[in-house]
Amino acid sequence: MTIHAVNIKALVVKESSILLSLTVYNNSSGGGLLSYSESQSESITGPPASNTNSDVPAKKKVVVLGTGWGGTSFLKDLNASLYDVQVVSPCNYFAFTPLLPSVTCGTVEARSIVEPVRNMVKKRKGDIKFWEAECLKIDHANKTVLCRSNIGNNLVGSGEFSLEYDYLVVAIGAQVNTFNTPGVKEHCHFLKEVEDAQKIRRAVIDCFEKAVLPSLSDEERRTNLHFVVVGGGPTGVEFAAELHDHFQEDLVNLYPSVKDFVKITVIQSGDHILNTFDERISLFAEEKFGRDGIKVQTGCRVLSVDDKNITMKAKSTGEICSVPHGLVIWSTGIATRPVVRDFMEQIGQGKRHVLATNEWLRVKGCESVYAIGDCSSIDQQKIMDDISAIFEAADKDKSGTLTVAELKDVLDDIIVRYPQFELYLKSKHILDLSTLWKDSEGNYREEIDIEGFKMALSHMDSQMKSLPATAQVASQQGEYLARCFNRMHQCEEHPEGPRRFKGSGRHTFLPFRYKHFGQFAPLGGEQAAAELPGDWVAMGHSTQWLWYSVYASKQVSWRTRMLVISDWTRRFIFGRDSSRYPNTVYMQQPTSNTLTQRTPECLSTSYVSQRYTPLTARKLLERRRVREEDGQRRKRKKKLLGQWRSHDQ
Amino acid sequence: MTIHAVNIKALVVKESSILLSLTVYNNSSGGGLLSYSESQSESITGPPASNTNSDVPAKKKVVVLGTGWGGTSFLKDLNASLYDVQVVSPCNYFAFTPLLPSVTCGTVEARSIVEPVRNMVKKRKGDIKFWEAECLKIDHANKTVLCRSNIGNNLVGSGEFSLEYDYLVVAIGAQVNTFNTPGVKEHCHFLKEVEDAQKIRRAVIDCFEKAVLPSLSDEERRTNLHFVVVGGGPTGVEFAAELHDHFQEDLVNLYPSVKDFVKITVIQSGDHILNTFDERISLFAEEKFGRDGIKVQTGCRVLSVDDKNITMKAKSTGEICSVPHGLVIWSTGIATRPVVRDFMEQIGQGKRHVLATNEWLRVKGCESVYAIGDCSSIDQQKIMDDISAIFEAADKDKSGTLTVAELKDVLDDIIVRYPQFELYLKSKHILDLSTLWKDSEGNYREEIDIEGFKMALSHMDSQMKSLPATAQVASQQGEYLARCFNRMHQCEEHPEGPRRFKGSGRHTFLPFRYKHFGQFAPLGGEQAAAELPGDWVAMGHSTQWLWYSVYASKQVSWRTRMLVISDWTRRFIFGRDSSRYPNTVYMQQPTSNTLTQRTPECLSTSYVSQRYTPLTARKLLERRRVREEDGQRRKRKKKLLGQWRSHDQ
Ligand SMILES: Cc1cc2nc3c(=O)[nH]c(=O)nc-3n(C[C@H](O)[C@H](O)[C@H](O)COP(=O)(O)OP(=O)(O)OC[C@H]3O[C@@H](n4cnc5c(N)ncnc54)[C@H](O)[C@@H]3O)c2cc1C
Ligand SMILES: Cc1cc2nc3c(=O)[nH]c(=O)nc-3n(C[C@H](O)[C@H](O)[C@H](O)COP(=O)(O)OP(=O)(O)OC[C@H]3O[C@@H](n4cnc5c(N)ncnc54)[C@H](O)[C@@H]3O)c2cc1C
Incomplete structure (x- = not known):
């Protein structure tokens, strides 16, 4: 049994099920972050749909929004014969985003990194319907989504329709975050969709074609050939590197007269580019860029962009400067889409930044809606919130104190439910649980009471981190959710999850666990x-x-x-x-x-x-x-x- | 020595120089049309440029407009080291147009049929400068062209410049001809440029995506899937065929629910599709289309197009009908571009339809400007216009009458200069020249006078036809012209052309001769x-x-x-x-x-x-x-x- 883990900018190895083999010290997740939290109703099934008739229950209606990494990995692994599946996305293809930067310079063709959704669903068993349309509104009260196609406005038919769902899977990703910086929408290129990449490709050539025209001054040529990348994350860095290669290997031969005017600048608000990577990689990259003549300007925030200049502020000195540019690529991060924001208001999540789900990927405060990928974030349950329940469950003899042996009895369940526990032990190099039983002077104790227990576990929640917005995460979530949907009946009868510390019995499923592949x-x-x-x-x-x-x-x-x-x-x-x-x-x-x-x-x-x-x-x-x-x-x-x-x- | 003949929707064979081997009865041009006419000044050099200094004459400035079939074939064969060459085109690539219809359905990728101009010129010996800009005006009086780039309007520099020329080669092709039919520009797709083909590709898929949406009626689905091709020439027919294949082989599997709603209609004003082809091919194509379910509507003229309907008139009955459509492809022919029209006004060709050149491809009424490809047409010299001069030249003994032997002496020159002569003989299956000497009763005569000569040759000019607007013609013209430019000095000293019947001596070059490859x-x-x-x-x-x-x-x-x-x-x-x-x-x-x-x-x-x-x-x-x-x-x-x-x- 394998889970098709997805690498992206990541090495991926086929992995025997990470869901079923959780044992603490032998588990070798390479630092994989585990995200779980409490929920009494993580069951996938939810209340029985009203429209089942007594003999043959009608198939439950599953509506999937989005065909990006999350949506397609869900669809690929779903046993579609069990449900009535409908998919809505304004894009009729899936795009392999990690190769988008390569499309900007023509290393890889756009067509090569997209896969038509219809090709993908046609191969699935069961009947999956696909509609090329945008979801305008999730109507939670009526369990419907309102959709509209904006295809070819000369074509007939309004293109508006609504779909009912028993389960909704929201996988609509996120949009570009401009941080409301003036002029960014109008004057910058983004690198999010396939069309963006194609536009950039053309725009780069345009800069060169314009720069060589006979009527220009050297200063004008220099300006047209100044390429600015805002954002020193993996995408921005990769684009800068691709552009530099493209220039060195192809363009320099085609536009030899302007080769000395070309300049690439990467602007990064943090102190280093690639700051989510290991420090050595950051430095390696900065050194390489230095050798290549790519200017890295760290500690700088962009204030505004217009058609000719980009204005920024050095964080340390407060100095403001304005630099002429030929092309700006904006690659700084993501923000929540309006339709998701509207949905969050409906379900009382209006004050949050991102749509929150529990560790089973069900949207918090809302039955039968699941969310995966960039549009959502898992809200991990804190140990300290459940500390009394854990103590009570572990204290089998109800003595009011806990021995190490008592804790060991419930350890497996704790670790599955609160992965920060394991991360904490690892980070402190704690190999023996009795270390936790030491008092403030460092003496081992036999038993500890609830206050001592709270003290011992008090720093563990600091190990919680939210998952990165990557394809790796989105696709693992899609696979996980599909697996739950496929095994729903089986797991309801034989729950496979950890024990419930608050409440009784076990959770139906093991919570989602992210495996990081680098x-x-x-x-x-x-x-x-x-x-x-x-x-x-x-x-x-x-x-x-x-x-x-x-x-x-x-x-x-x-x-x-x-x-x-x-x-x-x-x-x-x-x-x-x-x-x-x-x-x-x-x-x-x-x-x-x-x-x-x-x-x-x-x-x-x-x-x-x-x-x-x-x-x-x-x-x-x-x-x-x-x-x-x-x-x-x-x-x-x-x-x-x-x-x-x-x-x- | 080979000329790289270009096939297009045509079989092309490498051909030993057609320019040097013109002998009448052995010449086997498969019906190739020969186009020549009188000119006293076909010399390529023209008057010496004023800016030569006495020691080392400065290289003559050649400006080439356009990088389509004509322009690039000229550049590929030109010895660029002899001239100062500058090329102006709004398109920085050459597109292999015959494969454009295949791009519309994704059989061939757009990238595969384009070749960057800079790649091409970089390989030439000598330095060719390329400017990505549009020629706005040819200023014939000042021998300059005014150009403007409209690349990236955020980029700096006005992009306007003008270039001086000693020789100008106009190869800017033609534009789509809408025959001023209302609504065509707004609501039809054309198939002329690479972007057109890409747009069509997307639009076809859009029609299908829209047609399958849940909210539509069958009638609406049928409308969205009605593809109309206006024009039954090779391009329209090929597009219809490609679309039909694409549908049968791919789309039917992806959109099975709407397969019965698809309809393709070809509208042709003539009585048959492919009416420039052999009749058997027309019929074969019509039969094949009939079997495939592609509707061919001949004898119909389109009156107007709007976003939902196309309105046409049956020529025979005068009946007018209006049909709903999902997509219309307009592929009916070509028209002169405004910049050429303006130039024609300047040089007194304002009343013509197309820019006329002589048989050496020099623009009529204008020194040092040459025109090739779709933007121009060769104005063949009529035999009857020169009949007296021919008679005089042939009548060596000045007897006032001509024998067959006398004609044979000048036959080679006549045939090169007036190819309609040869075509006429062939069409009448005349193997022996003395046939021409027969009188009205069919009796052979020894000699004929000028009136008899006129009579004998009177029908020959009917064999003249203008060349089709094809890549085959454009590229042969480009090659021809490059060869003339390369051999200018040599041929001025040793003219290779036929004798001048009006005037004395020989023409510098053999006139352009088109070889049709099917x-x-x-x-x-x-x-x-x-x-x-x-x-x-x-x-x-x-x-x-x-x-x-x-x-x-x-x-x-x-x-x-x-x-x-x-x-x-x-x-x-x-x-x-x-x-x-x-x-x-x-x-x-x-x-x-x-x-x-x-x-x-x-x-x-x-x-x-x-x-x-x-x-x-x-x-x-x-x-x-x-x-x-x-x-x-x-x-x-x-x-x-x-x-x-x-x-x-
Ligand atoms: C240039 C680039 C490079 C990247 N490189 C990497 C990498 O190397 N490694 C890595 O792990 N990650 C990478 N990522 C991040 C990765 O692409 C995302 O994390 C991932 O795509 C998230 O998946 P998702 O399914 O949540 O959203 P997406 O993949 O963005 O998919 C969202 C889907 O929802 C659809 N949609 C949008 N609006 C609506 C609506 N209103 N209704 C219905 N559907 C809608 C969209 O059309 C799309 O199909 C990269 C991203 C970019 C932009
Ligand atoms: C879909 C399609 C299929 C075809 N199939 C065939 C076939 O199978 N066989 C065949 O023989 N022929 C075919 N043709 C016809 C063939 O493409 C043309 O005859 C040929 O392109 C003419 O060459 P040209 O150089 O005159 O013009 P073009 O090839 O059209 O080139 C014109 C050039 O001028 C440039 N230009 C335009 N305006 C300006 C300006 N203002 N200033 C400077 N430059 C300008 C353009 O960018 C372009 O580079 C096909 C045409 C099409 C559209």
């Missing part, structure tokens, strides 16, 4: 940096090849897989003047402080580049993971997950 | 019909493969060649449910009246489909041509060239 940052010039599970950091040439192979292996269908591979091949043949091949790989283990140049068996150049079939790459990673699990490397990185999600900025 | 009409379902030189007509499955191979062989660069081949491969693998392979080929020779099913060696299925490398296909064609030239088949089709050009409709 992240990738392509840095241009066939180089990339990767953060792998188990605190490995890889930087260098082969990493790019590894990335290619993993991407290829995770392409949604055989069709897109072939297309992307052939795009890359085309690029090597036609897109550049001379091909470069990977030659060295720098590997660094976290415990060592020196950057050693080595070619470990599992990542050696020849091995990876010569045999970089998807399968091989996956096997390599799996092998590494297994070795790691053997307990060779126990130290975990603390800063595993970043704040790429900027909802809460 | 035409292709893809009809969908892997079928196609081809008209080959030598009156061959091929219809059936293999023809399509042949077409593929020829197209592939004529792709502009290795890059696009590979891309197109890989697109086709992708389509076979991913774009259809089951691949079909060619199995039979129907060949028909014009002399036979029965449609015989045969697989001649040179076109046999296995041969073509298994070994369809570009080279093989070319060799096959060459072999056939040689055989034909051996005099096996002498009968020429009369209706060789059609009126695809609709300038003069």
